[in-house]
Amino acid sequence: MLRAEALTKKNQRRSPKEERYARISQMTRLYVNAGLTLQEIAVLYGVTRQAVSDRLARAGVQMRTHRRPPTPPLEECQDEMVRLYLDERVPVYLLAQRFRVTNKEIRRLLLNRGIELRQKGRPPKFPGLYDLKLNESIILPKPTGNGKCRHNWHETFYSAARRLGVRFSVKSIDDRTIQVTRVK
Numbered sequence: 001m002l003r004a005e006a007l008t009k010k011n012q013r014r015s016p017k018e019e020r021y022a023r024i025s026q027m028t029r030l031y032v033n034a035g036l037t038l039q040e041i042a043v044l045y046g047v048t049r050q051a052v053s054d055r056l057a058r059a060g061v062q063m064r065t066h067r068r069p070p071t072p073p074l075e076e077c078q079d080e081m082v083r084l085y086l087d088e089r090v091p092v093y094l095l096a097q098r099f100r101v102t103n104k105e106i107r108r109l110l111l112n113r114g115i116e117l118r119q120k121g122r123p124p125k126f127p128g129l130y131d132l133k134l135n136e137s138i139i140l141p142k143p144t145g146n147g148k149c150r151h152n153w154h155e156t157f158y159s160a161a162r163r164l165g166v167r168f169s170v171k172s173i174d175d176r177t178i179q180v181t182r183v184k
Contacts, residue, residue, distance in 0.1 A: 024059050031056055078109055085110060092117075129160060129168075132182040142178050154178075 014022065023045065030036045030044070031052075038056075042049045057063065077099055084090040085106075092110075096103045110117060128138050143156050154170040157180055161168040167184035 024055050027052060027056060028059055028061055031061060081106060081109060082113060082115065086115065089118075126160075129157070129180060130164065132166075132180070134182055134184070137179050137181040139173065139177055139179055142172070142176055 027041055027045070030041050031038070036044075038049045038052045042052045045052070053063070081095050081099060084095060085092070090098075092103050092106045095106050099106075107117060126138075126140055129140070132138060157168050157170050161182075166182055169181045169183045171179045171181075173179055
């Protein structure tokens with residue numbers, strides 16, 4: 001009798017391939033029907049979360065996403081965002097932090113309202129310098145700084161002229177101001 005039971009049990013064993021399919025179908029049921037996370041299933045089966053994800057993806061299971069659909073900010077918040085951006089010149093990233101939305105949502109809001117976005121980065125230090133016509137001059141504060149910049153302050157303007165493809169003449173007026181003239 002024992003021999004007959006042993007033969008029956010041996011015939012009831014699954015092949016490795018059948019065992020794998022059974023595990024994947026169990027994982028699928030746990031993921032889809034029971035709502036377990038990939039990490040919880042991985043702990044149950046002693047594999048990594050990525051292994052569970054790969055097996056379910058190969059089985060054709062539609063994976064859940066953790067992302068929420070983007071919700072546009074409230075209308076009154078939108079008006080405040082636009083006002084801060086235009087009037088107080090608050091950068092996009094600070095608006096996003098303040099109103100707890102993404103930078104992309106702020107940019108989309110501004111563009112939808114027909115507002116031209118400012119360039120990223122710092123504004124030019126001496127904006128009047130870039131609008132000079134030939135033989136025009138501008139009075140500016142002498143650059144302050146430490147090290148080389150303090151002694152070679154004129155180099156600040158010569159390098160700016162090089163970037164613009166023009167030439168400047170720089171004269172010191174007193175201890176605090178200089179005169180910059182476009183000569184070419």
